[in-house]
Amino acid sequence: MIQFSQNAIKRVESLKKQYPTKDACLLPVLHMAQKEFGYISPEVMEYVAGLIGISPARVYGVATFYTMYNKKTVGKYHVQVCTNISCHLEGSAKILDTLKSVLGIEEDQTTPDKMFTLSSVECLGACGFGPVVQINDDYYEQCTEQKIKDIVSDLRKK
Ligand code: FES
Known part of the structure; x- marks a missing residue:
């Protein structure tokens, strides 16, 4: 099972407080997830959804809309x-x-x-x-x- 490091989890909690809605912190959290896991797999999308408290479908919609989020593993x-x-x-x-x-x-x-x-x-x-x-x-x-x-x-x- 995938999981952010403790530092990353603290950062997500802090982001959730900074933004007016849960949705609003999705982009920076996806950015962190890409850094941490290398790419945004369906498993990562579900994990991020649970962490932020929004639906996996919403995460999927955003992650697939933006080309900056890799949906499969990439080279160095x-x-x-x-x-x-x-x-x-x-x-x-x-x-x-x-x-x-x-x-x-x-x-x-x-x-x-x-x-x-x-x-x-x-x-x-x-x-x-x-x-x-x-x-x-x-x-x-x-x-x-x-x-x-x-x-x-x-x-x-x-
Ligand atoms: S067309 Fe805008 S950067 Fe290439």
Whole structure:
């Protein structure tokens, strides 16, 4: 059975007091759950629902709406390429193809060594700086094919 650490449980209790409704603290609690468990599985959704005191269906609805919550396990580096209109016009398709080639995987796949998961996502909110790629919590803007190759190469050395 999954369970937050004691510190995380204390943090959830504190969040519940800070927000006006139980629903309102769902996003930060899901963020904590992703950090703690790696991804938001159905089991995690049920656990979070019980902890906050809302229905699992509500948690499911929110967790599946936002692409920032991973619904399945991802590699050490989750590479998310924005393919929305502004980034598309700036060449995000080429960046995605370059990543597929460099990583040897297709979208929504993870490399055999569990280092990289590749996804295409909707707008990342940095439309003026496309093509934009998010890798874990870091944003890489105005990506070129060479720049993204260098980024992957650097991450492989870490
Ligand atoms: S369209 Fe790519 S960040 Fe908005």
